[in-house]
Amino acid sequence: MTIVLETRATPSARLIPTAAAAPERPPFADVVREHLDGLYGFCVRLANHATDAEDLVQETLIRAMRAYDGLRDPARAKGWLFAIATNVWRDQSRARRREVTTVPIDTPDGDDDTFSLFQTIAMEDPFPYSDELHLDFLRLFRDEDVSAVFALITPAFRLPLILTVVHGFSCKEAAAILEIPLGTLLSRLHRGRKQLERGLWDYAVANGLVTTAEGVQS
Amino acid sequence: MIDCREAVRRMWAYLDHELADKPISEFEAHLETCQRCCGELDFNRHLREVVAAKSPALPVPPEVRSRLEILLAGGQNQLENPT
Numbered sequence: 001m002t003i004v005l006e007t008r009a010t011p012s013a014r015l016i017p018t019a020a021a022a023p024e025r026p027p028f029a030d031v032v033r034e035h036l037d038g039l040y041g042f043c044v045r046l047a048n049h050a051t052d053a054e055d056l057v058q059e060t061l062i063r064a065m066r067a068y069d070g071l072r073d074p075a076r077a078k079g080w081l082f083a084i085a086t087n088v089w090r091d092q093s094r095a096r097r098r099e100v101t102t103v104p105i106d107t108p109d110g111d112d113d114t115f116s117l118f119q120t121i122a123m124e125d126p127f128p129y130s131d132e133l134h135l136d137f138l139r140l141f142r143d144e145d146v147s148a149v150f151a152l153i154t155p156a157f158r159l160p161l162i163l164t165v166v167h168g169f170s171c172k173e174a175a176a177i178l179e180i181p182l183g184t185l186l187s188r189l190h191r192g193r194k195q196l197e198r199g200l201w202d203y204a205v206a207n208g209l210v211t212t213a214e215g216v217q218s
Numbered sequence: 219m220i221d222c223r224e225a226v227r228r229m230w231a232y233l234d235h236e237l238a239d240k241p242i243s244e245f246e247a248h249l250e251t252c253q254r255c256c257g258e259l260d261f262n263r264h265l266r267e268v269v270a271a272k273s274p275a276l277p278v279p280p281e282v283r284s285r286l287e288i289l290l291a292g293g294q295n296q297l298e299n300p301t
């Protein structure tokens with residue numbers, strides 16, 4: 001009876017979730033291990049380089065370790081780790097003076113915005129005897145070709161693509177990871193897709209995957 | 219009524235389920251009258267799948283994993299005195 005009275009006497013414990021949840025928090029290392037492959041893959045695609053990627057993961061883990069107490073919901077650890085990795089990558093790029101932004105990021109670029117891979121394939125007709133022209137074009141690409149095309153996309157537009165297409169985050173989650181408004185995310189995503197469309201075509205022409213009348217001459 | 223140019227501009231947002239109701243109905247009304255844009259929508263859907271399928275997971279190489287495990291286990295020492 002006393003026990004019942006005692007538990008009822010402390011109902012406020014349930015109203016303080018952080019205090020109550022703290023002891024059940026999984027160890028940091030366990031949380032990290034669960035997402036380590038995903039985080040590593042993200043860092044490889046961010047850095048475009050395996051050695052840089054390992055650096056990036058290491059620094060991310062160091063910062064995450066220090067900030068772990070601030071993570072309210074360990075179930076959201078994946079997005080949280082990706083957000084830290086993005087910040088580390090930004091800091092490292094700044095320090096190395098790489099990734100200098102040469103295009104205005106958030107103003108529309110008419111050229112990118114209107115390129116259509118679908119239409120280009122139809123017009124250039126690289127497989128005159130195919131009845132699956134567009135699908136045949138996509139079949140030309142191996143994994144490493146797709147990675148090479150990704151690597152050439154402007155980083156600010158590449159990130160939203162990687163997060164949504166490769167890692168399966170929703171647009172809302174990707175916006176939170178990149179710390180930008182949803183509208184900004186959507187317009188960058190759109191431009192990333194357009195650069196991807198153009199990049200796939202240019203890559204196919206440059207690497208002789210397709211031959212076009214123009215490609216032969218230039 | 220929107221034209222093909224505008225339809226193409228909205229296409230990726232449509233595939234991402236990020237268009238508002240009015241732009242969706244305008245876009246879908248255009249699709250009903252335009253074979254070309256239906257083809258492009260279909261292609262872009264494929265393109266998205268193909269790009270995802272050809273961007274496979276990149277597991278941590280074993281030697282990198284063991285260095286990261288040392289970092290996780292060692293915690294603070296390791297980070298304050300990097301080699």
Ligand SMILES: [Zn+2]
Nearest residue numbers: 222225252255
């Ligand atoms: Zn149309």
